[in-house]
Amino acid sequence: MVKGEYAFYLGCITPNRYPGIEAATRKVFERLGIGLRDMEGASCCPAPGVVGSFDALTWLVLGARNLSLAEGMGLDVLTVCSGCFDTLFEVNRVLKEDPGLRDRVNELLSGVGRSYRATVEVYHFTKVLHDYGVEELKKHVRRPLGLKVAVHYGCHLLRPSEHKGMDNPLAPRLVDELVEALGCESVDYPSRLMCCGAGGGVRSAFLKYSLEFTRRKLQELKERGVDCLVDVCSFCHLQFDRGQKEIEDLFGETFGMPVVHYSQLLGLAMGMSPAELGMDAHAVSCEPLLRKLGP
Amino acid sequence: MKKEGRKGLRDLFSMQGEDPEFLRELRREIGEQEPDACFQCMRCTSGCDAFKFQKGYKPHQLVGFARLGLKERMVGSEVIWSCTTCSYCREVCPQRVAPVDVVKAARRLAVREGRAVEDHRKIAGYLIRTGHLVPVSETVKELREKLGLPGTPPTTHASQKALEEVGELLRRTGFARLLGEEKDG
Ligand code: SF4
Ligand code: SF4
Numbered sequence: 503m504v505k506g507e508y509a510f511y512l513g514c515i516t517p518n519r520y521p522g523i524e525a526a527t528r529k530v531f532e533r534l535g536i537g538l539r540d541m542e543g544a545s546c547c548p549a550p551g552v553v554g555s556f557d558a559l560t561w562l563v564l565g566a567r568n569l570s571l572a573e574g575m576g577l578d579v580l581t582v583c584s585g586c587f588d589t590l591f592e593v594n595r596v597l598k599e600d601p602g603l604r605d606r607v608n609e610l611l612s613g614v615g616r617s618y619r620a621t622v623e624v625y626h627f628t629k630v631l632h633d634y635g636v637e638e639l640k641k642h643v644r645r646p647l648g649l650k651v652a653v654h655y656g657c658h659l660l661r662p663s664e665h666k667g668m669d670n671p672l673a674p675r676l677v678d679e680l681v682e683a684l685g686c687e688s689v690d691y692p693s694r695l696m697c698c699g700a701g702g703g704v705r706s707a708f709l710k711y712s713l714e715f716t717r718r719k720l721q722e723l724k725e726r727g728v729d730c731l732v733d734v735c736s737f738c739h740l741q742f743d744r745g746q747k748e749i750e751d752l753f754g755e756t757f758g759m760p761v762v763h764y765s766q767l768l769g770l771a772m773g774m775s776p777a778e779l780g781m782d783a784h785a786v787s788c789e790p791l792l793r794k795l796g797p
Numbered sequence: 798m799k800k801e802g803r804k805g806l807r808d809l810f811s812m813q814g815e816d817p818e819f820l821r822e823l824r825r826e827i828g829e830q831e832p833d834a835c836f837q838c839m840r841c842t843s844g845c846d847a848f849k850f851q852k853g854y855k856p857h858q859l860v861g862f863a864r865l866g867l868k869e870r871m872v873g874s875e876v877i878w879s880c881t882t883c884s885y886c887r888e889v890c891p892q893r894v895a896p897v898d899v900v901k902a903a904r905r906l907a908v909r910e911g912r913a914v915e916d917h918r919k920i921a922g923y924l925i926r927t928g929h930l931v932p933v934s935e936t937v938k939e940l941r942e943k944l945g946l947p948g949t950p951p952t953t954h955a956s957q958k959a960l961e962e963v964g965e966l967l968r969r970t971g972f973a974r975l976l977g978e979e980k981d982g
Contacts, residue, residue: 512950512951512952514929514930514931514932515931517933517941517946517950517952518929518931518932518933518934518937518950518954519931519937521937521940521941521944521946521950522940522944524941524944524946524950525944525945525946540951541951542951542952542955542956542959543951543952543953543955543956543958543959543962544951544952544953544959545924545928545929545952545953545959545963546924546928546929546930546931548924548930549930550882551881551882551901552917552920552930553921553924553930554882554901555882555901555904555905555908556904556905556908556913556917556921556972556975556976557905557908557909557970557971557972557975557976558826558828558905559970559971560966560967560970560971560972563966563969563970564963564966564967567962567963567966610966610969610970611966613965613966613969614961614962614965614966615962616962657881657882657883657884657885658884661883661884661885661887661888662884662887662888662895663888664887671888672888672889695885696846696883697846697881697883697885699881700881701881701882701883702878702880702881702882702883703878703914703917704847704878704879704880704881706916706917706919706920707878707914707916707917708878708879711850711851711879712881714850715846715850715881718850778944778945780940780944783940
């Protein structure tokens with residue numbers, strides 16, 4: 503596979519709800535000299551906790567179809583959503599390990615003129631950035647941010663760790679190092695590893711219950727006076743950003759906590775404007791954060 | 798159940814299922830993971846956030862039900878849909894059981910029996926019609942253009958052929974029949 507260039511897997515939430523994350527990712531990777539190419543005709547990953555809870559074969563086959571697009575491009579896959587990462591990583595792993603299952607999936611794919619030989623690798627963008635090098639990344643920082651941030655790891659970036667093996671799943675440092683590289687302080691808090699509440703189809707089935715998770719985390723962040731929450735997954739991003747409006751409606755509690763995807767935070771540190779990173783289109787205003795950064 | 802053995806101690810590793818057919822099906826569905834090694838230590842439940850926020854949700858109990866083949870306590874209970882699939886339980890289980898996989902397996906059997914949650918049917922319909930669980934909207938198209946991106950993302954949204962491929966695969970796996978809305982069928 504060609505290094506220095508990736509097949510950019512968009513998924514659903516990124517292009518269809520938070521295109522600012524898509525724009526930010528394209529811009530920061532261009533700045534780093536890492537190419538991102540579109541996977542034309544890609545579908546939903548499909549979501550691990552939702553479609554994976556409906557039908558295992560469908561989850562495998564649609565995942566394999568997406569992977570086959572990257573294979574056709576001769577490129578490894580890059581994702582900016584941990585749900586997409588989990589599905590594509592796991593589908594890929596299972597198909598690499600189990601030739602029998604691969605045959606079964608290929609039989610189905612052949613019905614639409616496709617096949618997947620399981621030759622690509624799947625990466626989360628934080629891993630690609632970390633491998634690029636924290637010191638190297640620092641060289642691109644034009645504006646050290648000096649913010650006090652809370653990292654939300656989310657679930658599917660690191661867990662299950664048995665095969666992903668990217669970092670200690672119970673005491674991770676990967677994303678902390680990435681935010682520190684931009685001149686931010688990463689604040690510890692008790693529910694650091696807690697789920698955002700959205701996963702597993704819970705958000706669509708039981709909204710209020712799913713927001714209990716979100717609310718608990720936001721309460722802790724507010725007590726600690728952080729400037730923003732930094733996420734690395736578009737679905738977590740949606741749950742924290744849009745979720746704050748829903749929490750206002752359902753619980754009558756207001757946090758006003760800016761929610762920033764790491765691609766956007768990196769863009770800010772590289773000197774890009776909040777508008778070109780889509781930060782003026784969030785449900786919760788990023789103004790308090792931007793005021794602190796100054797012009 | 799009759800107590801067996803000395804001083805009423807039951808061998809936790811040889812408990813027999815009450816519904817062998819269900820047990821076989823569940824085991825097939827669970828795939829790589831083995832629920833049998835569970836010794837009910839409750840470590841999974843103690844760290845499970847769904848347990849903290851949803852009354853009656855206990856992953857160790859669901860693993861126990863799975864081992865006993867108590868079908869209705871699993872597929873017949875809406876509580877299985879409380880799991881966020883965060884996989885924390887899988888990370889901390891000393892016996893390398895993955896309660897999350899047991900729960901997901903039970904969900905798939907429930908769906909197969911037509912017991913999917915109504916809101917899930919709705920989003921499954923989006924997948925069938927658009928290739929996305931979360932399709933684009935007119936407002937987002939405008940925002941995309943403002944950001945210098947093509948209004949329609951380069952996904953199934955921009956390719957009829959790709960959308961047809963996805964639709965055909967969803968028919969071939971039986972997903973469309975399982976979760977599609979009747980009127981579309
Ligand atoms: S942590 Fe593992 S062994 Fe302990 S109760 Fe849960 S599944 Fe069973
Ligand atoms: S995956 Fe489900 S059962 Fe396991 S800890 Fe998370 S919410 Fe609880």
